[in-house]
Amino acid sequence: MRLPLLSNNNQSIGVFDSGLGGLTVLKSLETQLPNESFIYFGDTAHVPYGSKSIQTVQNYSNQITQFLLNHNVKIIVIACNTASSVASKLLRNKFDIPIFEVVTPSVKQAISYYRNGKIGIIGTQSTIASNSYVEKIITLSPHIKTVQQACPLFVPLIEENWHKTDIAKDVASIYLKPFTRNHLDALVLGCTHYPIMETIIQSIVGASVKLISSGPAVSKVVKKFLIENNLQNDSTNPKVEAFFVTDLPQKFDELGSQFLGRSLKNVNHIKL
């Protein structure tokens, strides 16, 4: 991976997502990298990316990456599954900055848990239809068997704050039924919202199945990269954090704090 041309260890890490789901990734990054500063970009005017065309998502991702570069970030983490799948290659070709995405780290972690059963993948309609997780698994380990399932109602259930209700359990039981008939070694939560429903998902698929979330998986890769390339923040200045959103959605504070585990400060509303 290319190193930043004008790298400065004390620059921020840029993180972007179509909306607020990527805050679960930011939360993991903050835990793994407590000395780093972050700029989070949520494209809330265009959320969800999952139902948009590849070209449209590439176009938005391109503009956001340019915005983050203008804000002098040292690396970029694509916290969105859809953008990771359809735009990461294009962005890496175009921009001279290390760009991380969430699909590959989750897949590598899943493969490390593989014990001759199957690897399951759940995600939004578009993530599953894109086949991006399965293709990545096949590229890395062609012998591994996979089974996947779209769970389109999980995001609205979480955003309605119903993710601990009986309705959520019933919905999860229907979606996850295909997995209970298979011996799963690991289940990839291929959507940044899903860690919020981790307890219910684990209870349905069984305690022996390793659940893999985007946030912890990509955070380990980012940490390793910063250490190996001596790019860790070594400043004694207080760390900086800023949030940029393209539209202020309803329930922004409520949802955001649920995803991030604390209240959001320094939120800026901007136009691309």
Place this chain on the structure above:
Amino acid sequence: MRLPLLSNNNQSIGVFDSGLGGLTVLKSLETQLPNESFIYFGDTAHVPYGSKSIQTVQNYSNQITQFLLNHNVKIIVIACNTASSVASKLLRNKFDIPIFEVVTPSVKQAISYYRNGKIGIIGTQSTIASNSYVEKIITLSPHIKTVQQACPLFVPLIEENWHKTDIAKDVASIYLKPFTRNHLDALVLGCTHYPIMETIIQSIVGASVKLISSGPAVSKVVKKFLIENNLQNDSTNPKVEAFFVTDLPQKFDELGSQFLGRSLKNVNHIKL
């Protein structure tokens, strides 16, 4: 209401929505006005409008109205509840063409059914938060009591094709519980998706409650206007129909045909 400056009875009627939900309105318009031609615009690249800011929705609505005017429509029907609530006044001030919206006709019909009980309103989070239906009712009939409830899971349930399942019944029972404690005269379905769940909704609120959908309500008003102003299509040429979408969503055909009651032809993908 202003008459079109360059009116020609055989011009099309423009209909727009944030996505595909407005096809339920188009379906009603087609039934009421079988000789008219239609241009339907679904802003699928920006759907849903409900979670966007007022300014953003006004901006999109403005661009779509300009697009429809460039396609020489004789009148415009805003089939989107959010755009009806936040953009119709602005568009009427700016453009010299008759513009219809879905809130006022539904409200007038609800008031006509009022028998000293209450009028209920259901809609998306943003429609209910905007208070647009309640305010319109109060403006027209200040003595009428209202009760409203956001039902954010209805749209994803319908888009998942789960609207006839037990899950949908359970979700509807929770949302509609406030209404079963009130004596409702009428219930406004303040979202163009909701007619698809009409049977379940009616079974929960009871057969005596009149359900009011945007499509039939606005279609009657449009028909009356065309007759009174002698603007009906009198051509013997075959009627024309065209669909414009800003992004081709997944399940476009499946969902579109469910909303419209038949398959969609002549669908054009354009950029605003």
